Amino acid sequence: MAGVSRATASRVFTGKARVSDATRRAVERAARQLRYVPNQAARSLVTGRTDTVALVIPEPVPWLFGDPFYPVLIRGINETLSAHEVQLVLLAPQSPAEQERVERYLGRRPVDGALLTALHEHDPLPVRLRDRGLPVVLGGRIDDDPRLSYVDIDNLGGARRATEHLIQVGRRRIATITGPLNRVSALDRRAGYRQAQADAGLPPLEEEGDYTPEAGEQAMRRLLERQPDLDAVFCASDPTAVGALRALAAAGRRVPQDVAVVGFDDAALAATTEPPLTTVHQPIHEMGREMARLLLEIIAEPTRVGRRVTLATQLVIRGSSGGGR
Amino acid sequence: MAGVSRATASRVFTGKARVSDATRRAVERAARQLRYVPNQAARSLVTGRTDTVALVIPEPVPWLFGDPFYPVLIRGINETLSAHEVQLVLLAPQSPAEQERVERYLGRRPVDGALLTALHEHDPLPVRLRDRGLPVVLGGRIDDDPRLSYVDIDNLGGARRATEHLIQVGRRRIATITGPLNRVSALDRRAGYRQAQADAGLPPLEEEGDYTPEAGEQAMRRLLERQPDLDAVFCASDPTAVGALRALAAAGRRVPQDVAVVGFDDAALAATTEPPLTTVHQPIHEMGREMARLLLEIIAEPTRVGRRVTLATQLVIRGSSGGGR
DNA sequence: CTATACCGTGAAATCGCTCTCAAAAGGTGA
């Protein structure tokens, strides 16, 4: 209809090669009249690119309760992706069977790369995908393989900073409620707590939770049993802290007078607890942006793997730690 | 490698046609050795199917605050989709420019259909996509076109039920804080309120909010100015109700003794307010499942369009309405 | 005026699969 060959029409739509202004206009007019739009599948077949990346979230739990972690992360990811006209496909396997399907699906190369989050410590998925030649970026550190790229939050530093803060405001019997210890983030936060305690010559006092309020409440009860005179607790997540606050209230302890409480996440609910929760802010949105940026970089230049980014956290001091500095 | 033609190999992977057991095994073994996986783009090119659907969320706001509405919706959607081995691509345009890109992108037919949510009243997107032959299902009613399919929540019935409840517990000066009135859900909820008021011979008293706590707080202040002796308020969303509770507390009104409050959503935060919030439960997860089911149905049988589903809501009575029945 | 370079365009190969059609193979009953 534009009186040109398919080759030239293609040049107009891909935009790479140069086409004279006259023919470009002719092609564009014809396209508009025909409502023609290039077919993505055909294009992918020849270019080998799909302009799509996958986000894998193999975790049922945190969608339900608490803070919009994933919504914020996804917005960060999308911010970067959409600037590059890349689309996001969401894979949220809820069972081992579905996890297998995810792997099969990604094998078909319907995406140019994958972002993986919420992995357990030795999840084989990232290495397997990488070995199949799929560019991969992890959200959260995994040390298994030095060639794996990730974006992580400085969990250790944040936890240490939080614990140091408790020490600074005069606390000496400081406990921690950890996250689920098969998660690297939980291990790192515990390590930060331990470092700060050790540096101050204080003994560790730990109970395991799983980032939920319920587990936090139970862990707090156990801690109070083990050491009734504890005067501070560092909780590995804000929901955990909410549970701890409940248990403390039930036990008649005042916060922060009797027991100071610090959380981790800076979730929205942290500002609404009574008293407002001192916590460690993690830059989720930025993490999403950075993950996408890194992945696009690796897709463009597959040789440069093993890139790591760690984002700083920040202590947000509110009422629950009694540290009004 | 398996000693068969490509045609036969293809038959093994698509699974449709029958292949003798011996050859099937031979092909599968060869595939395993070669780590062969069919290429999705090539497959799509010939079948015309991508086994992917899009979810469009053209709304920046509700991701940030409040309840995990979209996470739950997405889980519902994914539940149905993954049972059919269909993938979900997420489109969340944050600006008019990105909205245009969404339309261009969907034109390239990289998906078999689209789920559209959070549309404004006369958004042209659904009709345009449908006219291009793309199967479309809306989350939330739009009456513009009888051939459009949607899944909606019974906003009107829920709002009426909530208002009737307030009347039943003896309230007579009942106000409402609406949602943003360019949204059908907000209009429907207001209509439900109006019906119940009219049926009881009570006058309407309305202020507009936008589903956020901040707007709810301001609207509540305005209502108290206009009618200081009001004894109940129906809020078009739970976050709105949270804002209203704040304003009421600031004005020295006791809830529910002086003013009864009812929300809408049954968000997680509804159970944690003081007092716990009476609210209208909406089945978000089921809505997601139903949207996906409908879309797959239309994709399979494109002639059957204009299907509508309305899901029932349920009043959840807690402390804020003082109606302990 | 000729030689050189560059730019814009078209012909044709190619990407990796599915699917129709027809032929080969395998079974069954007389």
Added chain:
DNA sequence: TCACCTTTTGAGAGCGATTTCACGGTATAG
């Protein structure tokens, strides 16, 4: 053993784009 029917398989034609290569045409320089 043969005719006939049912499975199972292979050959080959697309699906709809991109991209390489080569070829005129025009501009620039000598």
